[in-house]
Amino acid sequence: MNSDSHFGLTGLATMGANLARNVAHHGIPVAVHNRTTSRTQRFIDEHGAEGPLTGYESVEEWVGSLGRPRVLMSMVQAGPATDAVVDEIVPHLDAGDVLIDGGNANFRDTQRRHAAAAEHGVHFLGVGVSGGEEGALNGPSIMPGGDRKPYDQSVKPIFEAIAANVDGTPCCTYVGPDGAGHYVKMVHNGIEYADMQLIAESYDLLRNGVGLDVPDIAARFESWNESELESFLIEISARVLAKVDEATGKPLVDVILDAAEQKGTGRWTAQNALELGVPLTGITEAVFARTLSALKAQREAAAGRLAGPPASGRGGEDLAEDLEHALYASKIVSYAQGFAQMAAASEAEGWNIDLGSMATIWRGGCIIRARFLDRIREAYDNEPKLGNLMLAEFFATALEEAQEPWRRIVARAAEWGIPTPAFSSSLAYYDGYRRARGPASLIQGLRDLFGAHTYQRADREGTFHTQWGGDGREVEV
Numbered sequence: 001m002n003s004d005s006h007f008g009l010t011g012l013a014t015m016g017a018n019l020a021r022n023v024a025h026h027g028i029p030v031a032v033h034n035r036t037t038s039r040t041q042r043f044i045d046e047h048g049a050e051g052p053l054t055g056y057e058s059v060e061e062w063v064g065s066l067g068r069p070r071v072l073m074s075m076v077q078a079g080p081a082t083d084a085v086v087d088e089i090v091p092h093l094d095a096g097d098v099l100i101d102g103g104n105a106n107f108r109d110t111q112r113r114h115a116a117a118a119e120h121g122v123h124f125l126g127v128g129v130s131g132g133e134e135g136a137l138n139g140p141s142i143m144p145g146g147d148r149k150p151y152d153q154s155v156k157p158i159f160e161a162i163a164a165n166v167d168g169t170p171c172c173t174y175v176g177p178d179g180a181g182h183y184v185k186m187v188h189n190g191i192e193y194a195d196m197q198l199i200a201e202s203y204d205l206l207r208n209g210v211g212l213d214v215p216d217i218a219a220r221f222e223s224w225n226e227s228e229l230e231s232f233l234i235e236i237s238a239r240v241l242a243k244v245d246e247a248t249g250k251p252l253v254d255v256i257l258d259a260a261e262q263k264g265t266g267r268w269t270a271q272n273a274l275e276l277g278v279p280l281t282g283i284t285e286a287v288f289a290r291t292l293s294a295l296k297a298q299r300e301a302a303a304g305r306l307a308g309p310p311a312s313g314r315g316g317e318d319l320a321e322d323l324e325h326a327l328y329a330s331k332i333v334s335y336a337q338g339f340a341q342m343a344a345a346s347e348a349e350g351w352n353i354d355l356g357s358m359a360t361i362w363r364g365g366c367i368i369r370a371r372f373l374d375r376i377r378e379a380y381d382n383e384p385k386l387g388n389l390m391l392a393e394f395f396a397t398a399l400e401e402a403q404e405p406w407r408r409i410v411a412r413a414a415e416w417g418i419p420t421p422a423f424s425s426s427l428a429y430y431d432g433y434r435r436a437r438g439p440a441s442l443i444q445g446l447r448d449l450f451g452a453h454t455y456q457r458a459d460r461e462g463t464f465h466t467q468w469g470g471d472g473r474e475v476e477v
């Protein structure tokens with residue numbers, strides 16, 4: 001038995017296995033464990049020679065093999081499976097040990113687990129890990145939250161070694177207390193939903209509006225990947241679109257069922273935005289677009305019944321260039337919204353999240369990695385207290401330059417009857433945000449008439465009510 005492993009990992013499904021291998025590849029001794037013991041054996045048989053990896057069958061032996069303070073990481077499914085693992089491990093730990101959850105946990109669960117572990121003197125870290133299987137093995141983006149001191153002392157050197165690295169900076173930084181790391185990972189995933197929805201809408205417009213065929217669209221995405229839009233998701237969009245189905249010879253995208261699934265992080269992001277009162281239209285529309293796509297049978301029935309504009313009116317103009325601008329502008333909006341949400345949550349929870357650092361650690365390793373993130377980092381470097389990303393000089397100018405083609409795309413999509421919820425809602429947010437005075441005064445008037453809900457006046461302090469059912473005079477209340 002190896003008695004001085006520095007890092008313990010339980011949960012040897014693909015993400016956990018690859019993360020353990022990544023740590024071992026850096027020469028750090030890793031003790032691995034899995035609930036189904038045959039999987040531990042198989043992992044050691046297949047990968048044991050890659051580095052200092054030792055397998056253990058029981059939790060007791062596994063925990064006992066680690067040097068103190070112990071650093072143990074769980075890579076199991078979020079929800080009840082994580083609770084089961086935590087409940088099983090904690091009784092074997094000593095005060096000062098560090099237990100890390102690297103799954104996509106809901107930050108409220110992380111806060112609860114953090115408090116419960118603290119009762120045993122155990123430091124619980126909720127850590128977002130992004131980058132999929134490949135990232136876990138070769139360098140993910142890591143978003144650690146929880147108690148800072150034990151993180152700095154026992155975990156930081158390991159995570160910074162295994163994380164992706166951009167320009168000499170690891171894509172890993174301490175995010176904030178208790179649930180902050182998992183919160184930021186949740187918003188990362190929300191932004192991932194919005195990015196993917198914008199990509200899907202672009203594809204739809206090029207295919208069903210402009211009339212390009214799939215290989216041509218793949219080529220457009222490839223060229224977009226050499227512009228400001230350069231990002232992992234644009235790059236893999238070109239790859240997915242270029243893929244031909246072996247069985248039918250058709251583009252793979254034509255044989256995949258058009259019903260998007262989801263595991264919950266996008267929905268949580270939208271739910272939390274509603275709780276915080278943050279307008280998060282891009283991400284929320286992206287979640288709803290997935291739920292609408294999943295109503296496949298209803299859509300098929302409605303397709304033969306609900307009227308739209310004739311398809312003959314489509315095409316005839318190449319909107320690819322406009323689309324590039326619209327995609328970029330909408331992307332700015334969804335990131336502005338996501339960052340505004342992180343700022344609001346940080347304030348509400350007292351997390352003190354450094355937004356510029358979040359942009360820094362998302363530049364590499366994670367699913368939303370993009371050239372664009374450098375611009376966001378620069379914006380926060382220039383103005384750490386930036387209220388809304390759209391107001392940073394660089395982005396305000398980019399939006400100004402993009403607005404005309406962006407409007408053309410949204411208008412054309414509406415005329416063609418092609419749904420663009422992410423493009424349209426982003427533009428509506430932009431137009432709503434840049435307006436000093438909007439129509440909400442009428443909503444307030446209506447509320448006051450039917451429910452005496454009162455209103456504030458724009459011209460003087462106080463709370464007012466008009467006596468709609470009486471003499472019609474305004475009273476101060």
Ligand code: 6PG
Binds near residue numbers: 131192366
């Ligand atoms: C990542 C991803 C990952 C997420 C998948 C699937 O950062 O590596 O965000 O954590 O689980 O993208 O998410 P959905 O099933 O909800 O689309």
